[in-house]
Amino acid sequence: MAELFYDADADLSIIQGRKVAVIGYGSQGHAHALSLRDSGVDVRVGLHEGSKSKAKAEEQGLRVVSPSEAAAEADVIMILVPDPIQAQVYEEHIAPNLKDGDALFFGHGLNIRYGFIKPPAGVDVCMVAPKGPGHLVRRQYEEGRGVPCIAAVEQDASGNAFALALSYAKGIGGTRAGVIKTTFTEETETDLFGEQAVLCGGTAALVKAGFETLTEAGYQPEIAYFECLHELKLIVDLMYEGGLEKMRWSISETAEWGDYVTGPRIITDATKAEMKKVLAEIQDGTFAQQWMDEYHGGLKKYNEYKKQDSEHLLETTGKQLRKLMSWVDEEA
C-alpha cells in the first residue's frame, strides 16, 4: 500500500527557514509561489527576459528576478518551466549557482529520470507534484483545502530531503489532502503512460474512431458528436465520483450490458499488447528522446498533427454545436 502523509507529518518551519526560488510562473509556478508566500515562506520568482507572466507575478506582490539571480539567492530551487526547456534553463542559469546543501525541486520527473539534468552530488533532488492543474492547486489552498500531491526524493544529500519535500508540500496545501510517496521513476513513467495510453491519446483516438464510424455510416455529424464526445463528460464525472460502479449504477441496464459485452471487443488483447509496447518505449527512454528531438527540431510533426486534427469533422462540428450550449465555457 502507498505511504500517505498529512499535515501532522510535515513540519512547515523547515521550508520557512529556507529561501525558495520558483522558476517559471505558469500553471504550476503561480500556484506554488503564491501559496508558499502565503504560508510564510521567503519566495522569489525567476523569469526570463521578455516573460509574459512577469507583470502578473509582480501585480500579485511577488518579487521577480532573473532565473540566475533567483537560483543564486535561494537554497531551494523549484523548476516549473516547460519540461523540454528545463535542461537548457538548468545549464545556463541554475547549475552555475548551485551550492552544496541546496535543494533542487521538480513538479515532474522527466528530466531527472532520463538524465537530461544531472545535478551535482551535494544537492538534494526532490519532487512535489500536485495531482491537479495549477489553478485548482491555488484555489484549493485559498479555500483552506488542498490538492493531493505526490512527493519523491532522487538524491538525499542532506539526509533530510524527504522532510523538506513534505514541508514544501505543506506550504502549497498538499498535506491537507494527503501526500503519497513515490519515486522519480514511478512518477515519470506512469505519468507518460497515463497521458498517452488512456487520458489523452487513448481517449482522443477512441472518440475519433467512434465518431468516424457513425458518420461514415451516414449518420449526422451533430448526432455523432453528442454520442461520442459530449456525453463522455457525464460518464467520466460519474467514474470520478464513484468509480465504474457508480457509472454503471447511473446508466441504463441496456447500456450496462453493452458495456460488458462490447467494451472488450473494442479494447482487445491486441490493444493491451500495444499498451505494453508503449510502456516499454517509455521505460527505455525511446519516447523521451524522440519527443526532445521533435521539440528541438522545431515541432514539425507536432504542428502537422495539430493542424490535421483541428480540421477534423469532429472538431468543426463541435465548434458549431458548443455555440448552442451557453453553459459550456470555451475559455476554461
Ligand code: NDP
Ligand atoms: P507552463 O507552461 O504553464 O508555464 C511555464 C512558465 O515558465 C511560464 O511562466 C513561462 O513564462 C516560464 N518560462 C518559459 N521559459 C522560461 C525560461 N527560459 N526561464 C524562466 N521561465 C521560463 O508550465 P506548467 O506549469 O504546465 O509546467 C511546469 C512544470 O510542472 C512541468 O514540469 C510540468 O510537467 C509540471 N506539472 C504541470 C502540471 C499542470 O497542471 N500544468 C501538473 C503537474 C506537474 P512566460 O509564459 O511568461 O514566457
Ligand code: MG
Ligand atoms: Mg504529464
Ligand code: MG
Ligand atoms: Mg445514448
